[in-house]
Structure formats: C-alpha cells, structure tokens
Amino acid sequence: MAAPETVALLLALAREQLQHSSPTAALDARILLAHVLGKPESFLYTWPEHEPTEAQARQFHEWLERRCAGTPVAYLTGRQGFYGHEFLVSPDTLIPRPDTELLVEAALSLLPEQEPIRVADLGTGTGAVAISLALARPQWAVLALDFSMAALDVAERNVQRLGATNVQLRQSHWYRDLPGQYHALVSNPPYIEEGDVHLQQGDVRFEPRSALTAGPDGLDDIRALASGAPEHLLPQGWLLLEHGHDQGAAVRAILQQNGFHAVATRQDLGGRDRVTLGCWGGRQHAQ
Missing domain, CATH: 1.10.8.10 (Ubiquitin-associated (UBA) domain)
Structure with missing residues (x-):
C-alpha cells in the first residue's frame, strides 16, 4: 500500500x-x-x-x-509579489522582478510627496510599477500605457484588485497616444540584445519576446524613449529608465545626447547598474 x-x-x-x-x-x-x-x-x-x-x-x-x-512559477500560480503587493501575471506580460523595484524607489525619491504629480509608466505590462507608485502616493495621477491589449487587461484587473483608483490605463506604442505633459516618465522597456544566449535560458524562454528584445544592442527602445521624452515632460521633469547591468554608460550617453541634465545611474541590491535618470529643462541634481 x-x-x-x-x-x-x-x-x-x-x-x-x-x-x-x-x-x-x-x-x-x-x-x-x-x-x-x-x-x-x-x-x-x-x-x-x-x-x-x-x-x-x-x-x-x-x-x-x-x-x-x-515554466515560471509565476505563470503557474498566476501571481507575483512586487513592492509589497501581489500582482496577477500571465504569459502576455513580463514577470515583475525585484530589480525593478528600484525604478519605483527612484521615482518616489525624486518627486515631491504631497504635490499633485503626474506620472506616466510606458510599457506597463502587469501595471506593477504604475500601481506601486499610485498606492505609495494616492495624491498622484498615474497613467499606465502598453501596446498590448492583453497586457492592459491584466493591468486593469490589478488596478481593480489593489484599489489603485488614481491609475488610468491607455493603449499606446510608447508616446504615440500619450496625451499631455508629465513630471516624470518611467519605463522598464525591452533592453536585451537580439540573439542574446540568455533568451534561451530560464524563465525568459516563456516570456513575451517583444517585451524583452530591442535591436542588435538592446538599446533601440531606450533611444526612442529618450528622444521622444522632451515633448511630454514638464520643465524639470524626469525620465527614468531601467536597463541591463552593463548598459549604464550607454544609457547615460543617450540621455545626455538628447539634452538631459543631472544624468545619473543607480545600482540595484547587487551593486549593478539598473536605472538611469535625467532631468529635462532644468539643471537639477539627482538625489
């Protein structure tokens, strides 16, 4: 028996x-x-x-x-923790990762807590970054954009589950349908090189390829975000971009070439370059 x-x-x-x-x-x-x-x-x-x-x-x-x-654990359970919240995930979205919490922390540290700040999250996926910002700062207005309607459906369910009433969702390919100007633009865009051997390893084998790769050097979308940001930033507004651990110098150069000031890179818990930010139209210093 x-x-x-x-x-x-x-x-x-x-x-x-x-x-x-x-x-x-x-x-x-x-x-x-x-x-x-x-x-x-x-x-x-x-x-x-x-x-x-x-x-x-x-x-x-x-x-x-x-x-x-x-198959990633998060795709099996349909859940993933991020910044103290539990998010629904699906194979239509990237799985939120701890390293991306630095993007949230950087935005929170740069912008006034009590003022009515406007933030746009470009390529929101599950909505993890946008919703985490909105829950931490209920007085802010956060717009979350994604080109994928399937991803936006997941983000909408997360907005409802977590009660992020100050988040709005919109379909857009980067800036194409982004209205108005903002105090900050944040993004965790695709930044892996096409043909990178790591795409055939681990969880990323199961994640949407369009949310991972961006041209031969992985920087195509970051270039597009940097060049298009000034039109959508208020004076002294910030652009914050997540990127690969070996791309810090290249992303700083891209932001500087597009006229950003106070350009700086922040490191993740492993001491690796992870988020680069820059200020538009005013010579502030990153905190």
Missing part, C-alpha cells in the same frame, strides 16, 4: 524532481504547494502531516512537471 501523500512527502518529492532544473527548488515547491492548498507557506511547516485532496495532489504533480520543463 502506497504511503499517503502528505505535505512533507510532496515537498520532498518536489525538491528531488526540481533540483536539476531549478536553482530555487525548495522555494518553488513551497510556493506551488501552498498555492494549490490555498494556504500560507507557514501552513506547510505547521502541518507537515496534512494530506491534500486527490484533486490538489493531481494539480501539484501537474505543476511540478511543467516547472521541471521550465
């Missing part, structure tokens, strides 16, 4: 199966099983002898197979 499939047994099985395909096997196992059970991860430690239902065990085994094949 087979041993009952308890929480402890399922976790051990998952760790063994995932150890060769995921660098975070134990974490993946906990997230997937907790989600299947509809419980917090602490439940797994408290009740290791708990026996999931047959349907729950079947779902867990199915997800385990898909994770072993490379």
Whole structure:
C-alpha cells in the first residue's frame, strides 16, 4: 500500500524532481504547494502531516512537471509579489522582478510627496510599477500605457484588485497616444540584445519576446524613449529608465545626447547598474 501523500512527502518529492532544473527548488515547491492548498507557506511547516485532496495532489504533480520543463512559477500560480503587493501575471506580460523595484524607489525619491504629480509608466505590462507608485502616493495621477491589449487587461484587473483608483490605463506604442505633459516618465522597456544566449535560458524562454528584445544592442527602445521624452515632460521633469547591468554608460550617453541634465545611474541590491535618470529643462541634481 502506497504511503499517503502528505505535505512533507510532496515537498520532498518536489525538491528531488526540481533540483536539476531549478536553482530555487525548495522555494518553488513551497510556493506551488501552498498555492494549490490555498494556504500560507507557514501552513506547510505547521502541518507537515496534512494530506491534500486527490484533486490538489493531481494539480501539484501537474505543476511540478511543467516547472521541471521550465515554466515560471509565476505563470503557474498566476501571481507575483512586487513592492509589497501581489500582482496577477500571465504569459502576455513580463514577470515583475525585484530589480525593478528600484525604478519605483527612484521615482518616489525624486518627486515631491504631497504635490499633485503626474506620472506616466510606458510599457506597463502587469501595471506593477504604475500601481506601486499610485498606492505609495494616492495624491498622484498615474497613467499606465502598453501596446498590448492583453497586457492592459491584466493591468486593469490589478488596478481593480489593489484599489489603485488614481491609475488610468491607455493603449499606446510608447508616446504615440500619450496625451499631455508629465513630471516624470518611467519605463522598464525591452533592453536585451537580439540573439542574446540568455533568451534561451530560464524563465525568459516563456516570456513575451517583444517585451524583452530591442535591436542588435538592446538599446533601440531606450533611444526612442529618450528622444521622444522632451515633448511630454514638464520643465524639470524626469525620465527614468531601467536597463541591463552593463548598459549604464550607454544609457547615460543617450540621455545626455538628447539634452538631459543631472544624468545619473543607480545600482540595484547587487551593486549593478539598473536605472538611469535625467532631468529635462532644468539643471537639477539627482538625489
């Protein structure tokens, strides 16, 4: 007679199966099983002898197979944490990553907290950046744009779930349908080189390619954002761009070539260049 499939047994099985395909096997196992059970991860430690239902065990085994094949955990659960909030995700959107939280922190640090600030998030995807800014600063007006209607549908659901009433959504390819002028433009655009070998590795294999790559050097969209920004920035407004860890110098040069002042690059928690910003029409100093 087979041993009952308890929480402890399922976790051990998952760790063994995932150890060769995921660098975070134990974490993946906990997230997937907790989600299947509809419980917090602490439940797994408290009740290791708990026996999931047959349907729950079947779902867990199915997800385990898909994770072993490379499917990102966030696409399996449909959830991803970002800046203290839980966001819905889908294969139509990039998975929000901790490094991108620096984009939110930089914008919050540069702009006055109590003033009625206008911000536009270009290429919003799940809406993670726009919604995080809006929830941190309820008095701000945040416009989130994306060319993909499928991505905007996910962003709309996140707006509703998280109660970000000061976020509006609009379909636009970068600045094409962006109205008015703003105190800040923020973006996590595609910045990977076409043909980069990393596109065939890890979670990015499953993410939308159009949200990842931008020309031979990965900077095509950043050039477009930098050149188009002045028309949509108020005097002394800021442009903030996420980019690859080895692109800081190139992005600073692009912003300077387009007339930005106070150009600076901020590093992520790993000490790598991650966000470059510049001020338009006024010689401020980045804080």
